Amino acid sequence: xxxxxxxxxxxxxxxxxEDKVSNLKKAREFIEIAVEEGAxxxxxxxxxxxxYFCQSENIKYFDLAETIPGHSTNFLxxxxxxxxxxxIVPLFEKRNLGLYHNSLAVINTKGEIIxxxxxxxxxxxxxxxxxxxxxxxxxxxxxxxxxxGKIGTLICWDQWYPEAARLTALxxxxxxxxxxxxxxxxxxxxxxxxxxxxxxxxxQRSHAIANGIYIASVNRVGLEKQSPDSAGIEFxxxxxxxxxQGVILAEASHDKEEVIVAEVDLERIEYIRRxxxxxxxxxxxxxxxxxxxxxx
Amino acid sequence: xxxxxxxxxxxxxxxxxEDKVSNLKKAREFIEIAVEEGAxxxxxxxxxxxxYFCQSENIKYFDLAETIPGHSTNFLxxxxxxxxxxxIVPLFEKRNLGLYHNSLAVINTKGEIIxxxxxxxxxxxxxxxxxxxxxxxxxxxxxxxxxxGKIGTLICWDQWYPEAARLTALxxxxxxxxxxxxxxxxxxxxxxxxxxxxxxxxxQRSHAIANGIYIASVNRVGLEKQSPDSAGIEFxxxxxxxxxQGVILAEASHDKEEVIVAEVDLERIEYIRRxxxxxxxxxxxxxxxxxxxxxx
Numbered sequence: 001x002x003x004x005x006x007x008x009x010x011x012x013x014x015x016x017x018e019d020k021v022s023n024l025k026k027a028r029e030f031i032e033i034a035v036e037e038g039a040x041x042x043x044x045x046x047x048x049x050x051x052y053f054c055q056s057e058n059i060k061y062f063d064l065a066e067t068i069p070g071h072s073t074n075f076l077x078x079x080x081x082x083x084x085x086x087x088i089v090p091l092f093e094k095r096n097l098g099l100y101h102n103s104l105a106v107i108n109t110k111g112e113i114i115x116x117x118x119x120x121x122x123x124x125x126x127x128x129x130x131x132x133x134x135x136x137x138x139x140x141x142x143x144x145x146x147x148x149g150k151i152g153t154l155i156c157w158d159q160w161y162p163e164a165a166r167l168t169a170l171x172x173x174x175x176x177x178x179x180x181x182x183x184x185x186x187x188x189x190x191x192x193x194x195x196x197x198x199x200x201x202x203x204q205r206s207h208a209i210a211n212g213i214y215i216a217s218v219n220r221v222g223l224e225k226q227s228p229d230s231a232g233i234e235f236x237x238x239x240x241x242x243x244x245q246g247v248i249l250a251e252a253s254h255d256k257e258e259v260i261v262a263e264v265d266l267e268r269i270e271y272i273r274r275x276x277x278x279x280x281x282x283x284x285x286x287x288x289x290x291x292x293x294x295x296x
Numbered sequence: 297x298x299x300x301x302x303x304x305x306x307x308x309x310x311x312x313x314e315d316k317v318s319n320l321k322k323a324r325e326f327i328e329i330a331v332e333e334g335a336x337x338x339x340x341x342x343x344x345x346x347x348y349f350c351q352s353e354n355i356k357y358f359d360l361a362e363t364i365p366g367h368s369t370n371f372l373x374x375x376x377x378x379x380x381x382x383x384i385v386p387l388f389e390k391r392n393l394g395l396y397h398n399s400l401a402v403i404n405t406k407g408e409i410i411x412x413x414x415x416x417x418x419x420x421x422x423x424x425x426x427x428x429x430x431x432x433x434x435x436x437x438x439x440x441x442x443x444x445g446k447i448g449t450l451i452c453w454d455q456w457y458p459e460a461a462r463l464t465a466l467x468x469x470x471x472x473x474x475x476x477x478x479x480x481x482x483x484x485x486x487x488x489x490x491x492x493x494x495x496x497x498x499x500q501r502s503h504a505i506a507n508g509i510y511i512a513s514v515n516r517v518g519l520e521k522q523s524p525d526s527a528g529i530e531f532x533x534x535x536x537x538x539x540x541q542g543v544i545l546a547e548a549s550h551d552k553e554e555v556i557v558a559e560v561d562l563e564r565i566e567y568i569r570r571x572x573x574x575x576x577x578x579x580x581x582x583x584x585x586x587x588x589x590x591x592x
Contacts, residue, residue, distance in 0.1 A: 162458030170591040206502030295466040
């Protein structure tokens, strides 16, 4: 077993604009802050270099996609190398002519892309029309072997699936990052907003508990409207890191741009797994029907 | 699809004694209270008719086990029939000579045992020496076709496993009951108690969220010591029911004997699953490695 090291993770919570150049500049500024605060692995929000364009279905938005490697990852590779930081870079991936994914690249401290992950679970809800844009991922679940040990990644809608967290944890991740773009429909925030936010945080804390791993979830903030007469989405922020028992270590506000930093402590993982040995007692002989759609 | 009906569930939270007769009497009294409050399905705590004997390993405690059907289920069958209530009866099952399980029987309103479930995940921690007593369940995950539709059951340690909740939900349960016996080691309550309780509640609420089902978890209360010089276990109560979004509908205290009642509303399940269509987007083509112990 490769011996990992303790390290700090940094999550950059901010709002995005229509201008890619300014989104890249903002990403750099927030990465620099996180690194100053000691972060060795920094994660940007989902689709970091654009607005959340999935609020409507319009083929012009496919122009936002980039290859990996491409312009944005080249820009961030230089920053990763300069600052000696691992970067998790979620973006709209153009894989081939007319073939697109919601992906992320992990860049190591030498500025090299270690590998990519492609979002496996694709939502489709009013104002989150992702099935129109994103082909479901075909690379399965991933851990990335970084200078700071094995880290796992999933993206947004994946966070509602215990299977995804489990499969990532079983690959030896010490932490799972969830770059995210989730918010309230302004017209239902008052009635449903609290329960929606709490279910989002609860399900992710549960992945930490079930697997004895750290969870680091990064969301954007701000109200994004695609047209003056649309309600838009109010992204709810509250990026957070929790420990392997689900205890929240660092948490951002609902509406401010900020960086949060927390430590991934491998002895804490060992300690929690010794005291709550869930991995020991899994009944792997009895789980085969989990590959069924429904068991009726 | 068989049309289910809305119904109220009742959870009976109390302390147990060494005297089986008084434990049966107490169960009957609490069932009567729940039925008076409108409950149609009532769940007793794990190993309802004895102390939590697993605090030590002693072969004399195998004498506590009963066959199913047997004395306790016969007693409760009469109550179920008389009160026209479905009962979930968790007890120490003697299956054959020297072969024991941590099981439960579900009894319908005619007083008939519909079927049994045998705890699949067996813990073994200081003062929870269950692997000594209980053979792991070999019946898999279960739903029971009752007069009030399909209900699912799991037992205590099962609650830490998202796979168990998923597999039960996929069988069409509207609610999963978790009879439980969990508490604090008194000597670590102050330092770890809050985080332990919160992780217990969080993981169960997450099963409601991930699957769009109700969760009803029943715990015992009270300090149980097997000998005057042992620290004992302080069972932490806090039986609760949450809705398919993880919102808590009813919740008991940490230390009082009480009954809680809440409604399982099938339209609420439909509504939540329409708005949060997690079952639609499961990537069942990618989950096969969940049957691995570790993916290294």
